[in-house]
Amino acid sequence: MRHFFLILLFVASHVFAQQTVTGKVTDGNQSIAGATVQLSNGVITATDGNGVYMFENVSAGNYNITASYIGFRTQAKDQVIGTKDITLNFELKEDGEALNEVVITGTMKEVSRADSPIPVEIITSKLFKKNPTASLFEAVGMINGVMPQLNCNVCNTGDIHINGMEGPYTMILIDGMPIVSALSTVYGLSGIPNSIVERIEVVKGPASSLYGSEAMGGIINVITKSPDKAPLVSADYFLTSWGEISTDAAVKMKTGKATSLLGINYFNYNVKADKNHDNFTDLTQQNRISIFNKWSFNRNDNRVASLAARYVYEDRWGGEMQWEKKFRGSDSIYGESIYTRRAEVIGMYQLPVSERIFTQFSYNWHDQNSYYGTTPYMATQQVAFLQAYWDKQFGASHTFLLGGAMRYTHYDDNTPATASADGLDNSAQNTPLPGLFIQDEWTLDEKNKLLGGYRFDYDKSHGGVHSPRVAYKFSPNHTNTFRASFGSGFRVVNLFTEDHAALTGARDVVIAEALKPERSYNGNLNYVLKVPARPFIFNMDVTAFYSYFTNKIVGDFDTDPTKIFYTNLNGHAISQGVSLNTDWQFNFPFKLMAGISYTDVFRIDNTPQGSEKTRQLHAPKWSGNFIATYTFNKSYSTDITGNWYGPMRLPILPNDFRPEYSPWFCTANIQFTKKFDYGLELYAGIKNIFDFVPKYSLIRPFDPFNKTADDPVTNPNGYTFDTAYNYASLQGRRMFLGVRYSFM
Known part of the structure; x- marks a missing residue:
């Protein structure tokens, strides 16, 4: 009997033994605080301010232990843990290609x-x-x-x-x-x-x-994948309970010194849904296909050469449930129908010289054939872009960039934007926009970095535009980083590409004056904190921002419910606020990312009566997001994602019964994923778990052409049909099911 208990004690000492694993993570010269250290059973910890980590109560067994940190190659070591404590150190090497x-x-x-x-x-x-x-x-x-x-x-x-x-x-x-x-x-x-x-x-x-x-x-x-590093085959297909079907696939091919990545995307939704019973589709019907092909070429001395092209075709429509294509443009059944065709070419080529000189070019052609009720919007846009820059390192401290760019835009449509001065003929817009830019990134020492930049652009209508900026970064150690940046921005006028409300049949557009280019002046302060703690790893990123705008182009929706008046703001506009992002990685397989933003966006109009403050449309003061992931093992995981928004100002009509501000709301989603061998995944979940949809949407949906809007008996408040009152999708809760495959 005594021998039996000795054997049992010996077995128990091995089966239930729990030891301590500790060590230090360095870069060869100094310790790394905040490095992630993980056991193969999923337990995670982080190094403290001295680069030291510790796992307590680790059961005996064979483990693979990894250490990783941003900008360094992950190091893995196999370790047998028995009846004694273990000391295991890591020395990480820099990885500039992560x-x-x-x-x-x-x-x-x-x-x-x-x-x-x-x-x-x-x-x-x-x-x-x-x-x-x-x-x-x-x-x-x-x-x-x-x-x-x-x-x-x-x-x-x-x-x-x-x-x-x-x-x-x-x-x-x-x-x-x-x-x-x-x-x-x-x-x-x-x-x-x-x-x-x-x-x-x-x-x-x-x-x-x-x-x-x-x-x-x-x-x-x-940023698209490099064909050289992309999987040989990848595919993703999912469908939803609303009837949406999405297919996404890519294949890699190699021919001589060139490698190609061919991607295809197809989306179809052809189920009419009217769950708020206003006789209008809650979600547009869509049929879209996109083909993308990217080539990379192997050249001497690893010089860069790539070429990509994409073509997109989309047919989408929304409107009354009885609408068919035969009603397109008519005033019997209301519908908004959009045919879109796009072609794009992108390329980059490094010159075969000793200096690092790069050329980049792109071209896109966009054709839009639309009807918003009875109002046609026919537009074509072509944009050609050419850029060259010299990337030069001066000594160990200065990284210099000098370049020039030329963008040429051809835009034509059937609206007042391209009408002649007398309004009788059409006159397409041709806008060349050449520019020169310079930038120097100065590494003062290992903790301080200063960046200065300047750009000069010349617009034929507005003359020269200057855009300077300066940025400073201070990193006293691995766990703290401070950034500050100041600069200016500009935007030349391109009115009818800016506001969809200008394109609907519900309102007429009035350009009240010759519009000037907008200017902005901006300052950002950013702080990043990485907290190494044994129960979890915590990262925090907080940014305060302030932008001051002059000549801001504003649309007046309020003066006349049937018109939009566009003018330059007689005053200024401000966008200011703070955003906070957090990232929590616990020592069990759970990760949480959460963010919150406070934004205050408004304009000040100078009127004869004094200054008038107006809050920006569709700009909630409070908003946030969250992403939570729990991994049960290497095969099963659950993801909960979502966004939430505070009240935002909405465009309302005179005497509108709909509230001027939206309510607080949240759209949350959950997904379950099962991973199989050989790159196969199955996933399923629910979108918009809380089934949130706006309570109000269209006004007078029974009279979209405003045929009886002037009747004081049936319409005593003078309402007109308007589609601009919107802050969230009318698509409610839905389930989805999908499959992914990737083969290297």
């Missing part, structure tokens, strides 16, 4: 995100898979302070707001090229195959010193 932490948008150069003097926020392809969407227009809403705003309750087109500023102040880039802008912002972001997207970079605040007009409010740069 794609998820390399950014280019802030400085037009590839730099570590942590080293960039301009704060850049990132959505990786892994992140927006946590809430699958049919277009990047919806996906960018996962970033705190970025709001995809629907501006029309019938056709569901919209724009992207950054820090409360409307879509015209947001520049959309694809691989650094201004390929999606003006008329095509929303349509251009729809149809980019998610399978070819590497990441999305967002810079908040003016960046005109590098990118020119339209970069006043911020930049969204869609």
Whole structure:
């Protein structure tokens, strides 16, 4: 019996033994605070201010232990843990090619995100898979302070707001090229195959010193995958209980010294839904296909050469439930029907010389054939862009950038925007916009970095435009980073690409004066804190921003409910606020990302009666987002994502019964994912869990052509049909089911 208990005690000492694993993480010279250390059973900790980590009560067994930190290669070690405590040290090596932490948008150069003097926020392809969407227009809403705003309750087109500023102040880039802008912002972001997207970079605040007009409010740069590093085959297919079908696929091919990545996106929604019983579709019917092909070429000395092209076709409509294509443009059954065709070409070529000289070019053609009720909107836009810059390192401290750019825009439509002075003939707009820019990034020492930039553009209508900026970064240690930036931005007038309300049949457009270019002056303060703690890893990123606008183009919706009057603001506008992003990684397999933004966006009009303050439409003072992930094991995970918004001012009619401010609301989603071997995933979930939809939407939907609007008996308040009162999608709760596959 005594031998039996000795054997039992020996076995128990091995099975139930719990030891301590500790060690230090360094970069070879100094300790790294905030480094992530993880056991193969999913338990995570972080190093303290001295670079020391500790796991307590670790059961005996074989483990793979990894140490990682931003900008360094992850190091893994196998370790057998028995009956004794273990000391295991790590020495990490710098990794300048860690794609998820390399950014280019802030400085037009590839730099570590942590080293960039301009704060850049990132959505990786892994992140927006946590809430699958049919277009990047919806996906960018996962970033705190970025709001995809629907501006029309019938056709569901919209724009992207950054820090409360409307879509015209947001520049959309694809691989650094201004390929999606003006008329095509929303349509251009729809149809980019998610399978070819590497990441999305967002810079908040003016960046005109590098990118020119339209970069006043911020930049969204869609970085596509390098064909050389993309999976051989990838695909993503999902459908929803509302009848939406989305297919996304990509394949890599290699021919000689060239590698190609071909991506296809197809989206279809052809189910009429009217759950608020106003006889109008709650969601537009859509049929969209997009084909994207990118080539990269192997050259001597690893010089860059790439070429990409995309074609998009979309047919969308919304309107009365009885609408058919035969009613397009008629006044019997109301419908808003939009045919869109886009073609794009993007290229980059590094010159075969000893200096680092790059050329970039892009061209896009956009054709839109639309009817908003009986009002036609026929428009074409062509934008050609050519840029060359010299990237030079002077000594160990100065990284210099010198370049020139030329953008030529041809725009034609059937509205007053391109009418001749007498209004009798059509006169297309041809706008050349040449520019020169210079930038110097000065590394004062390992803790201090200073960036200065300047750009000069010349517009034929407005003359020369100057755009300077300066940025400073201070990193006293691994856990704290301070950034400050100041600069100016500008935007030349392109009226009918800015406000969808100008295109609807509900209102006439009145241009009250010769419009001047807008200017903005901006300052940002950014602080990043990384807290190493044994129970969790905590990262915090807080930014305070202030922008002052002059010559702001404003639309007067209030004077006459049947018209929009456009003028330059006699006064100024301000966008100011604070945004906070947090990232929590616990020592069990749970991760939480949450953000909150406070924005105050308003304009001051100077009138004979004095100054008048008006709050910006569709700009909530409070908003936020959250992304929570729990991983049960390597095969199962759950993601909860969502956005919430405070009250925002809405365009209302005189004597409108609908409230001028929207309520607080939240749209939340949940997804369950099962991973199989060989790159296969199944996922399912629920979108808009709380089934939130606006209580009010259209006014007088029974008389969309205003045929009886003048009848004082049936319409004593003088209401007119209007589609602009909108703050959230009318699409309620829905389930989705999908499958992904990726093969390297």
